[in-house]
Amino acid sequence: MDISKIDQIIDKHDGEASSLIQILLDIQSEHNWLPKEALKRVSEKLQVPMSRIQHIATFYKAFSLVPKGRHQVHVCMGTACHVRGAQRVLDTVQEVTGVKSGETDSDLKFSVETVNCLGCCALGPVMEVDGKHHGNIAPSQIASVLNNCE
Amino acid sequence: MTRLNSPEKLECARKDIVSRIDPTKPCISVCAGAGCLASGAAEVIAAFKTELDFHGLTTEVNTKGTGCPGFCERGPIVMIYPEGICYLKVKPEDVPEIVSHTIKEKKVVDRLLYEDPATGTRALRESDIPFYKNQQRNILSENIRLDSKSMDDYLAIGGYSALSKVLFQMTPEEVMGEIKKSNLRGRGGGGFPAWRKWEESRNAPDPIKYVIVNADEGDPGAFMDRALIEGNPHSILEGLIIGAYAVGAHEGFIYVRQEYPLAVENINLAIRQASERGFVGKDILGSGFDFTVKVHMGAGAFVCGESSALMTALEGRAGEPRPKYIHTAVKGVWDHPSVLNNVETWANVPQIINKGADWFTSFGTAGSTGTKIFSLVGKITNTGLVEVPMGVTLRDIITKVGGGIPGGKKFKAVQTGGPSGGCIPEAQLDLPVDFDELTKAGSMMGSGGMIVMDEDTCMVDIARYFIDFLKDESCGKCTPCREGIRQMLAVLTRITAGKGKEGDIELLEELAESMGAALCALGKSAPNPVLSTIRYFRDEYEAHIRDKKCPALSCKEMIAFHIDPAKCKACGSCFRQCPAEAIHGGKKLIHIIDQEKCTKCGTCLDVCPSRFGAVRKISGEPVPAPVPEDKRAIA
Numbered sequence: 001m002d003i004s005k006i007d008q009i010i011d012k013h014d015g016e017a018s019s020l021i022q023i024l025l026d027i028q029s030e031h032n033w034l035p036k037e038a039l040k041r042v043s044e045k046l047q048v049p050m051s052r053i054q055h056i057a058t059f060y061k062a063f064s065l066v067p068k069g070r071h072q073v074h075v076c077m078g079t080a081c082h083v084r085g086a087q088r089v090l091d092t093v094q095e096v097t098g099v100k101s102g103e104t105d106s107d108l109k110f111s112v113e114t115v116n117c118l119g120c121c122a123l124g125p126v127m128e129v130d131g132k133h134h135g136n137i138a139p140s141q142i143a144s145v146l147n148n149c150e
Numbered sequence: 151m152t153r154l155n156s157p158e159k160l161e162c163a164r165k166d167i168v169s170r171i172d173p174t175k176p177c178i179s180v181c182a183g184a185g186c187l188a189s190g191a192a193e194v195i196a197a198f199k200t201e202l203d204f205h206g207l208t209t210e211v212n213t214k215g216t217g218c219p220g221f222c223e224r225g226p227i228v229m230i231y232p233e234g235i236c237y238l239k240v241k242p243e244d245v246p247e248i249v250s251h252t253i254k255e256k257k258v259v260d261r262l263l264y265e266d267p268a269t270g271t272r273a274l275r276e277s278d279i280p281f282y283k284n285q286q287r288n289i290l291s292e293n294i295r296l297d298s299k300s301m302d303d304y305l306a307i308g309g310y311s312a313l314s315k316v317l318f319q320m321t322p323e324e325v326m327g328e329i330k331k332s333n334l335r336g337r338g339g340g341g342f343p344a345w346r347k348w349e350e351s352r353n354a355p356d357p358i359k360y361v362i363v364n365a366d367e368g369d370p371g372a373f374m375d376r377a378l379i380e381g382n383p384h385s386i387l388e389g390l391i392i393g394a395y396a397v398g399a400h401e402g403f404i405y406v407r408q409e410y411p412l413a414v415e416n417i418n419l420a421i422r423q424a425s426e427r428g429f430v431g432k433d434i435l436g437s438g439f440d441f442t443v444k445v446h447m448g449a450g451a452f453v454c455g456e457s458s459a460l461m462t463a464l465e466g467r468a469g470e471p472r473p474k475y476i477h478t479a480v481k482g483v484w485d486h487p488s489v490l491n492n493v494e495t496w497a498n499v500p501q502i503i504n505k506g507a508d509w510f511t512s513f514g515t516a517g518s519t520g521t522k523i524f525s526l527v528g529k530i531t532n533t534g535l536v537e538v539p540m541g542v543t544l545r546d547i548i549t550k551v552g553g554g555i556p557g558g559k560k561f562k563a564v565q566t567g568g569p570s571g572g573c574i575p576e577a578q579l580d581l582p583v584d585f586d587e588l589t590k591a592g593s594m595m596g597s598g599g600m601i602v603m604d605e606d607t608c609m610v611d612i613a614r615y616f617i618d619f620l621k622d623e624s625c626g627k628c629t630p631c632r633e634g635i636r637q638m639l640a641v642l643t644r645i646t647a648g649k650g651k652e653g654d655i656e657l658l659e660e661l662a663e664s665m666g667a668a669l670c671a672l673g674k675s676a677p678n679p680v681l682s683t684i685r686y687f688r689d690e691y692e693a694h695i696r697d698k699k700c701p702a703l704s705c706k707e708m709i710a711f712h713i714d715p716a717k718c719k720a721c722g723s724c725f726r727q728c729p730a731e732a733i734h735g736g737k738k739l740i741h742i743i744d745q746e747k748c749t750k751c752g753t754c755l756d757v758c759p760s761r762f763g764a765v766r767k768i769s770g771e772p773v774p775a776p777v778p779e780d781k782r783a784i785a
Contacts, residue, residue, distance in 0.1 A: 020466040021449050025408060052467070059468040059625070061450030062408055078370035079565065079601045080527035082615050087706075088751055095729065115409070116452070116619065119373035120188040121527035122222035122534060133188035140727055140753050 005030065006041045017046045021056060024063060033064040069104045069111035071149045073097065074128040078117030081124035085139075089125045090114060092139040096146050109149070153428030155436035157314040163427075164311075167302045176211045176253055177231040179294055180240075183218025183377055184412065185534075186225035190241065191215070194226050197242040201249045211253060214300075217293030217381015220535035221281055224264070229276070229294055236276045237262040267531075267553070284550040286513060287537045288521050289497050293381035298416055301423040304384040310429055312500035313388050316395055317437040320503075325396040326352065329499070331507035333519045338364055338455070338492030339570065339596045340671070341518070341585035347489050350479040352397050354487040359399035362483070362490040363390055365406040365413065366460060368452040369568030370619065372599030374523040375493035377535055379406065379413040382497070383420035387443070389499035391429065394441050397489050402443040405460055408450065418445055452569075452623035456670045457482075457490045459625070470625045471670035492597065494523055514540035518584040518595075528565075528601040531556045538583065545579040548602060559604040562702075563686070567596030569616045569623075570675035572682025573609060592682040594675070608704035609687040610694050614642035616679040624672065631673025634665040638680060648708045650695035655684060699770025706750050709769045713754070715740045715777045717764035720784050724754035724765065740782045745773055 009026045013019035020042070027038050034057055043050045057063045075090045094100055097110040104111040118126055123135025127142065134145055154160045180186070180195050198213050221227055224238035230252055237248065240262060251257045263272040264279045273279045276294075296303045304310075316325050330345040351359055363386060367375040379386055390402050404421075406414050421443055424430040432440045446464055453459045454469040461483045463469035482488025498520060502510045511519045518540040524547065526536050531553035538547060544564055548554065555561050563573040572593035574581065581587050585595050603612065617639045626632045638661050641654050662677030684691060693699045700708040713724070713733075718740045725735030732747035733754065741764075743754065758765040 016466075018464075018466040021463065022447060022466075025447055025449055055468050056449075059451060060448075063449065077619075079568075079599065079615070080371045080533070082370075083528045083601065083603055083607050083612075085752075091749070091751060092729070116368065117370040117373070118184075118188075119376050119410070120185040120222065121371055121373065121525065122185050122225065123188055124527070126188070135188060138756060139729075139751055140756065143729075 001031070001035055001037055003037065003041055006038045007045070010042065010045050015045060017048050020046060020048060020053070021060070024053070024056060028063055032068045033066060066104065067108060069099075069108045071110050071130055072128075073110055073112045073146070074115045074118070075101070075112070076116075076118045076124065076126040076128070077114045078121065078124070080117075080121035081126055084124040086125040088139050089127055089137060089142065092142045093127065093146070096143050110146075153426070155428060155433070157318050157435060160310060160314050160435060164305050164308075167306050171306060174232055178211060178213045178248075178253075179216045179229040179231065180213070181218055181225060181227040181294065182215030182298065183222075183225075183293075183380060184373065184410075185218065185222035186227060187412075189225045191226035193242045194228065194240050194245065197245040198249070201245050202253075205249060205254070207249070207253065214297040214303075216296055217298045218290075218377040218535060219276070219294040220285075220287075220290055220377070220537070221279075221532065222534040223532050227294075228262075234275045236264065236274070236279065238264055281532045281534070281536075281551055281553065284546070285537050286521050286539045288501060288513070289378070289382075289385075289494070290523060290535060290537045292385065293377065296382055298381050298383065299419055301384060301420070301427065304382070308504070309384055310388055312503035313391055313429060314435055315503055316392050317435055317439055322352070322396045322398060325392060325503070328502060328507050329396070332502045332510040333507075334495065334498055334502060334510070335518060335585060336492055337494035337498070337522065337597065339567070339594065341595055344491055344495055347477075347479045347491070348393065348397050350477060351399075351487040351489045354480045356486050358401075358486045359397055360483050360486060360488040361390055361394045361397060361399045361402040362460070362464070362488055363402070363404040363493055363496055364455065364457070364460060364490050365404060365410075365417075365493045366448045366455040367407060367410075367493070367597060368455045368623075369597050369599045371527050371565075371601045372525050372568060372597050374525055374535055374598045376410050376413055378493050378497050378523075380410070380416050383413075383417045384424065385497050385500055386417070386493055387420055387424055387430070389496035390443065391434070391441050392499050392503060393489060393491070393496065395439055397487075399489070400440050400442070402441065403464055403483070404443060404445045405448060405454070405464065406445060408447040414445065414447060421445065451625070452619075453625045453670070453672055456672060459670070460490065461488060468625075470627045471672070473669055494598070515582065515584050517586050522583065522595070522598060524583075524598045524600045526552050526600050526602070529555055529559065529604040529607070530602040540584055541582045543580050543582055544574060547583065547600070548579070552602065555602065555604050559606065561602070562605050562607055563603045563609065565593075565601040565603065565612065565679070566599065567594035567678070568599050569620050570594060570671065570678055571596045571599075572678045573603070573612065573686060574682075575686040578686075592678065592685055594678070606702055606704060608646070608700050608702035609683045609690045610642065610700075611646050611702075611704055613680045613683045614639065614646050617642055617676070620672065620676050624676075628669040628673060630665045631668040631670075631676065634661055634668070634673070635676055637661055638677070642680070645691065645694045646700075646705045646707070648694070648698045648705070650691075652695065654695060655688070655691050658684065693770070697770050701769075703767040703769050705769075709750065709767050710745060710773045711743055711748060711750060711752070711754055712766055712768055712773055713741050713743055714764045714766060717762055718784075719762050719764070721759060721762065723757045723759065727753050727757050729753060738784045740777050740784060742776045742782075
């Protein structure tokens, strides 16, 4: 891991402790997770105890303390999708990938997560793979979408 | 870009922008809101650019990506000006035809127009479509007129004139008076009068004050704030600066969910543009008033939509709420007075200033003035964002604007207010949409999610769904919320799994009562979905508990799939597609579901051709014994 990149992120936020969440968000989007060395660096530079960083990293859902898979599968579980059968979509995704919601497989191919509303309720139920929305998806179409992922 | 340092210069700049706009020049506006983007709007915009280039029309025709006009069901939406033609469900393949027919030959492409499902008549313009015709779109109507990334577009429709008016023609007290007179109530959920927060903050002795936009829109099924902040970010910013002036704040925050990357991008861009032109920063428009604003991204925590939790998050800590004996308007961010309002509330402010409180109160009811934006979703024909005056009935919203329930199904309930709200049944549909009326019915206005449910939705499961959502989102700081929700979920899961016991309903009611002691609104209102479903749909709870039957045929553990031997034509669709290989089939053999292997995914029901309709769901009764082997042959 390139520690100078972490320093750049911290400097971008003027090294202020109040920007801790924003700094962690930037690290998360850079690495897709929060590596321990990065957190240590943040703790040193901002003079914030590691316990507080851990508190934040585990409190907010955007953060991950383990590496994520190459393909991010998000199943929308918002109310509109729920009434249109999101649970069946999630069940099928879990079956096809063999990954439970919130987990990543051992060869880091898929991370499966549920999200509460992607804001495109007209398309429900929605599955999002690597940022691309698949709207009105039927459980029978899921395998073919996911099998296209390398 | 030069800073505009007087109201006169602002008006000059505006005139200049308007003079450069040729109203007769064709303009193609494509909705670039989240819903349309998800259904391919970016590809449509790209196709228009390529096609116009091919015809050498790039300079003669404008193309822009605009904010969301609301009709998500029929996206991507394309508007052609100056005629105002509205094309729906446009695909990149349709683009060459639109350019050659509509742009070049001024002819209409009939098949892309809205078609009334009942009469078959087509509607040329937005205003002819029933979905739009029955709304009062004071705020949302601006979205489609604006390129959401262009400040000039906002200035062209009169942007920042309200700010200029308050800074030069009104005292902070007068601004406060106007907002008070308008009786603008918080659009984020509670409906707390905006002026009261403002006044409390203004009167607090601390000289350092903050104003905050709450764009942490976490209610599942609600995306009004997203559409506003993505589509018309300058209107939110203008409202916020006006609020800052009234309150006496010089710093502000905009708290946006990181799940809304486009909103984050557009509001950041708007702040940069506004700073360049002197609407943000030191000495705004030469008035001597200073104001700076920062965007803070939320990191995924529903509870941060609560004011004190949001403010804790702004300080860079875990967003947990605190008791509010002292209001955040007096002691908020870093213990300074902080006024927090929802996106839609701020968006109303410039209009109230420009058009006056009397104009604003001409919409709505005595207690709830103005309009409200709802996201109308679920089992409804016209999914999308709708803006209606307060006081219209739920029935009008669902039938006139929403177009009723699709697929000939029967309406069952409408859920308002997100996880803090409740379900309203058919019998209450004539209730006017008003902060106080909805609360009386056991629900609440909430931020504006309106989820329509039909006969296939199980109300016990909906209650379980919300409680399950809240179990994940409870911050865990106070016991009534943390433990109460967990226990409620255990009882509801038990009921939906067919293991409910006599007394469970009473236990839920008892738990609900004790949760009134929770620290913040999340916990206090958490029982609402449960209590309202018990109140209106007690029979469904009882059917689950006593008859082990899910009347909506939805709870997985209480249903079974069965192939009617008299209807099965052995087409093999279900046999081939069953992911669990639970179907015994064969050529000219009646298909049978192996109940042991069946995962109840429902694929067989989906794929059974409707002309056969052989697969059905059953609940509360034994599955008929399979047809004996010697009787399976179909002649």
